[in-house]
Amino acid sequence: MNFWKLCGAVLLWLASQNSLGAQEYGADFLTGDIRLVLHADSPAVQGDVTYSYRSSGNLDSIYLDTRMVWTNWVKIDGKQTNFEFHPENNKLAIPSPRDTLLHYLSIDFYGIPDQTVYRVGYYDSIPGNEQIWTQGQGKYSSRWVPSFDDMREKVIFSMQIEMDSVFEVIANGVLDSVSIAGEKRRWYYRMEKPMSSYLLAFAAGHFNRRAGQSASGIPLYWYLPKGKSFEGTTTYQNSIEIFDYLENALGVPYPWKNYKQVPLQEFMYAGMENTGTTFFSDRYLTDSISRSDRDYFNVNAHELAHQWFGNLVTEEDGRSHWLHEGFATFYAYKAEMEIRDAQAVWWRLFETARQLEFQAEKGEGKALTDPDAGSLIFYEKGAWALFALEEAVGSADFRKGITAFLKQYAFRNANIEEFLSVMEEASGKPLDGFKLQWLDSEGFPMEWAENYLAQQSPSVSYYLSLDRTGTNSNQDANNTGFSQAWNTFDLPAYRAQLIGKYKMELTPADYELVFQSSNPKVNASALAALGTLPEWSLKWATGLLNASSYDLREQALFAIWVAFPLERNNILNYTRNNGSLNSETFQQLWWVLSVYTAGYVSQSEQMDYIQNLQFSTAPGQPIEVRQNGYALLEQLELIGKQQLIELVLSSEHHSWQFRNYCRRLLDRQIAARPDKLYWEELLKAIPKTPGTSSNRAEFEPDYLRKKIAEL
Template sequence: MRFLFVLLFFTFLTTQNHAQGIDQPAVDFQSAKVQITMDPAQEMVSGTVTFDINILQDTDQVLIDAKNLVEFTASSTTHPSMTSSQNDAGIVLKYRFRESEKTTITIAFKSQPTKAMYFIDSDVDGRWEQAWTQGQGKYTSNWLPSIDDMNEKMEWDISVTAPDDLTVVANGNLISKKGEGDRMTWNYDMTNPMSSYLVAVVVGNYAISTATSQSGVPLDMYYYPEDEQKVSSTYVHTKEIFDFLENEIGIAYPWQNYKQIPVKDFLYAGMENTGTTIFDDQFVQDELGAVDRSYVTVNAHELAHQWFGDLVTEASGTHHWLQEGFATYYAMLAERHIYGDEHYHVNLYEQAELLNEQNQSGKSTALLDPAASSLTFYQHGAWAIHALRDLVGDAAFKAGIKRFLKEYAFKNATTDDFLDIMSQESGKDLASYKSTWLTNNQFPSNEALRLLRKDLFMEAYLQLLARRISPFQEALNSYKETLQPPVQKQMVLEMVGQLSLHEDTRKYDLLERAAATNNLEIRQLITLTAQEINDYNKEMISGMLTDASYATRENALVLLWNAATDKARLLKTAKKAWSTTNESLDMAWLTLAINSTGFSNNDRTAYLGQLQEYTKPIYSTSTRQIAFDYLIALGYLDDQNYLDLYQAALHHNYRFYQYARKLVNEQYAKEANKPLMDKVVELLTEREQEKLRLGTDL
C-alpha cells in the first residue's frame, strides 16, 4: 500500500464481485491476459484484455469495471452471441450464463486515463518519455478494464508494446521481448493470482542492477542510465532487508522476482504492486543525498507488503491495518536489524508521541474504523502488533504469522481471521487485547508507555526526556553522562534538541563534544537547531560546511551567511570546497548570491537565470516548489516562471497542484502581476485554461 501521508477510504458492499458498487452475481475471474500498445505521442492506452471466468451461479450479466473508455468492443469465443453495453459503472456483458460454465471474454479497448496511469512529459515537447501506473485508491479500471473489488483475485499476464528505445516493466517474469520495426513488445508472465489494484506498468528509459537473495530470488533494481553512480547509495541494504524479512516472517517470498523502479513525480513515497515496487525518484540519491533522504524505510515497508497486502489482502477497509500496520511494523524490524535496538525503541516512542497528539486533538479513531487516518493505520497499527507480540510471546507470534499467511495465501482476510489464529497459537483470549488496541477510539498511551519501559535503554531515554522542562543547571549532569562512552546516538540527538532551548553558554562545549562524535545525523541536527552564529559556535559550524550531507552544508551556509560581513567571499569559498551539490543546496547558494554584494551585476543576473530554470517541469515537484518560493521572496517571477506555475497548477500530484493553485491566486490578487499573468495564460491550450479556471478562483 502507499507509504505514509495517505488517507484511504474503501467501501465493499459485498464479498461477491461488483462493479463500482453494483451487485454482480457470483462469478470467479480466474485469469487476465493483457496486450496493450503505448505511443509517446498520445496519452492513451489501446489493446485487449482477455478474461477466463468461472460462472458460479446462473446469471444474465457479468460486469467489468472500466472508466475513461474512448471505445470498446466485447466478444466471447465460448459465447459468441453475448452482447455488451456501457454504463457509468463500466461494461455490462449480457448472456444467459449458466452455473458451472467457463467462459472466455475479450475486451478490445482504447482508454484515455485521467488518473491511475500518468504520462510524464518533463521537457514539454508534446511526447511523454515516461509512463507509470498507480492503482491503489484510484483503481486500475481507470486505464484497463478490470475488477475494482480487491476480493477478486486473478492471475495476470501482461504484454506491452512501446518504442524500442524505452524499457517496459510489469508484474511477473519477463519471458520474451520481440521487436518489429521501431517497436518492442515485452511479455510478462505471472503464476499466482492478485487483486487488480496491484497491476503495474512502467515505461521509460532505464538500466538495471541485479542481485540475488539468500533464497535465490532475483532482485532487479532499476535506475536512470545517468544515475549509475547512485545505485549503491540508493539501494543500500536492499539484499539485507530482503533476506531479513524472509527469515523473520518465516514464509518464502511469494512471487517470482522482485523489482524496484523509480519514477518521476510519483504520487506517494512508494507503492507495493505485486513483485514490483514503484517509488518516487527523489529517493535516488548519491552518498551525501542518501544521508538526507534515505530510501531504506520505504524500501523495507514496500517489501513487507509483498506478504501483507499482496499475498494476503484485507477483505475491506475495516481491516486496512492488516496491510499498513504490518508493513510499518516489519519495516521497523528491518531497521532494527540494520541500525540497532535503540533506533527501534526510539522510533516506537516517536510514533506514540504523534498518536498522543492525535488523541489530544480529538481526531483519534479506532484502528478498525475504515475512515481512520494514515497515522492510525500505519503507526497505531504497528504499535498494536508490537503489543500483541509482547502479549503472546515470540514463539506463538511467529507461528501465528506463518499460519495466517499460509491459510490465507492469495486470499482476503479479516481482523478476526488473524486474531483467531493468534489466539489458537498462543492459547490466550485476545478479547481484552482487541478492545484495548483495535476497537478503542483512543491510542492506549499508558499501555504503550508500560511497554516502552520494559526496555532498559528506554528507561534511560525517558529520564533524559524528562529534562526537557529542567533548567540548564539541573540538566547539566545528565547531559555530561549522555556524552560518556559508549555514546548512544539517540541520546545525543535528544540532548542536542534540548540544548537549543537553553541560552547558557556552557551548552557550546557540550555541542562541540557532540559534533566530535562525527555522526552525520548529530552534526546535521546541530546546524538545524542553531539559531545564530556567535563566537562560541562559529568554528564548529564552519567545519560543517563540508560535511557529507547536503542538508548540513545548506544549514551551515545559511547560518554563516547571515553573520558574514563578506558574504560573497563566504559563498565563493564554500562553492570551491564542494565537489558536488544537489538542487536544494544549489538553489540556496544562488538565492544567497543574488542577495549578496561583492558579485557583479552580470553574475547576479546569471544566478537569477539559473534559479529561474528550476521551476521547469524537468525538475521534481519538491525542487520546483522551493524554486517558486525563492523567486517569490525575491520578486523575480518572469513570464516563463508564470507559465511553469500555471502548468504546475495542472499537475497530477495533488499536493503540488494544490500548492500551485494557491500560489496562482495569491499572485493574481496583486494588481501589478495581472497584465503579465493574463498574457502568459493565453499560451496554454483552451483545455488547459478551462481546467485552470475550474481549479482556481480566476
C-alpha cells in the same frame, strides 16, 4: 514529511471500498491476458483482454469494471456478443451462458485515462527522461483496462505490451520474451499466481538494470534511469539483507517469481508495492551524502513486506487496512532493528508514540478499524499495535501465528477478525482485551508504550526518568545535568533529543561537548537550538559545510551567512568547490545568497544566477526542487511570465500536494495582480501539448480559467 510515507493509501478510495462490499461479478475469474499498445507520442491506451471464468450459474450476465475506456466488441468463447455499459456504477454487463463451464471473455478497449496512467518528462527540455507508468491503488486500474475494482477478485494476469523500441517496458511477473513488432518492441510478462487488479502495473522508460539474488534464489532486479551509475548510488544497499530477513522472520517464502524495484520521476508517493514490481520516487536515488536526507532503507523494507501483507493476503475491505499498512510499517522497523540500528528505531518509535498521543489528546485519535483513520493511524499506530501484540502473546507464538495466517489466507482475502482468530489459536490466548485497547479504541495507550520502550531501550528509559524527575534534580551546583546526561549514552537519536530538551540552559561549555559530534542529526539539533549563531560557534558551523548531509550543509550556509556578514565570500567560495552544489536545493540557496552578497559576483553573473533559479522551477526538475525554487522566487518577487506559464501547467499536476502548492501560489500571484486582461493573455500562451501534467488529449488550464472567471 508525512505524505512521503504514504504508499498509495487514498482514504476516499478506502471508504468507497466498503460500499462495494456486496458487489458481484457474476463469475469467478481465473486468468486475465492483457494485450496493450502504448505510444511514445500519444496518451492513448489501446488493447484487448481475455479472461477465463466460471459463471456462478445464478445470473444471466457477468460484469466488469471499466472507467474512461471505450469498448467496440466483446466476445465469449470467440463469438461476438452484446454488451451494455452502466455509467452509474462503471460496469460492463455481458450476457453469459448460465452453466458453470469454463468460458473465455474477450474485450477490446481504447481510452485516454485521466488518472492511473501517467506520462512524465514530456514537457521539458531534457531529452531521454520520458516515462509512462501506472499507479493503481487509489486510482482504479479499470481506467486503462476493464478489470475488477473490488480487491476480492483475484486473477492470474499476463501482460503483453507494445511500445516504441527505444523504451524499456517493465510489468508484473516474469519477462517471458521480447520481440520486434515494426517500430515497436513487444514485451511479454506473465504471472503464475492470482492477485487483485489494483496491483497491476507497468512502466515504460529508459533504464539500466542490475540483478542480484536472495539467499532463497529469488532474482532481484534493481533499475536506475539511464545515465545514473550504480557505483555512486547507495539506494539499493541492504536490499538482499532485507529480503532474506523478511523471508526468515515471516516463515513463508516470498510468494512471487522475482522482485523488481523501479525508480520513477514525479512519483506521487514514496513507494507502491505493485506485485513483484515496486515503484518508488526517484528522489530516493541517493549518494553517500544525500542518503542521510532521504534514506530508502525504510521504504525498501516497507514495500517488500507488502508483497506478503497486501499482495499475498489482501484486506477484505478498508476496515482491515491495518493488515496492509500496520504490518508493512512494523516489519520495516523490525528489519531496520535487525540489519542496522535497533536503538535508532526505538527512538523513532518514541517519536511516533508522542505524535499519536498528541493526536489523541486533541480528540483526533481514530480506531485502526476505521476505514477513514488516516496515515498516522494506519502506519504508526498500526505498527505499535503489532509490537503490543507480540508482547502480549510472546515472540515465538507471534511468529507462529503470522506464519499460519499467511499460509491460511495465501492468495486470498482476510479481515482483522480472521487474523486475530489465527493468533488466538497459535498462542492459546484470548485477544479481546488487545482488540479493544489497540484496534477499536480511538485513544493511544501512552503509558504502556513508554513502559514498553523503557524495557527495550536503556537510553529511552533514562531519558524518561529525566522527564519524570524534572531536569533540576539531576543538576548539581555546577550545572552538570546536561553533560552528565550527554555522557551517559553515545547515541545520536538520544543526544539530538537531549539538546532539544536542554536548549534553554545550555552553556558554551555544553556546546563544546556537542560540537565534537560528527552526526548530522545531532548537529542539526544543535544548529536549531542555537538560533542566531554566536561568535564562538563559527568554527563549528563552518565545519558543518562538509557535513554528511546536504540539508545540514544548507542550513549551516544560511545560518553563517545571516550571522557573519564578513564570512559570506568565504563560505560561498568554499561551498562552490566542495561538492555541495550536487544538491539541487543547496545550489538554489547558493545562487540566491551569491546574488545578495554585495560585490560577490558581477552583474551579469547575478543575472545568470537568477535565470538559473528560474530554470530550476521548470518541468523536468524534481517536484521538491521546483517547490523550493518557487518559494525562493516568490520571496524575492522574481516570478516571471515563463514561471507563471509553468505554474499554470502544474496547477493540474497529478501529485495533489504539488498541484495544491501551485494553485495557492497562483492564487497569490493573481491577487497581487488582479488584472483580468493580463491573465487572459497568459491563458493564450499556455501550450496545448498533451501529457504535460494530465493525460487529456490537449492540456486544459481549468484552474486558471476558473480564477479568471472570478476576477
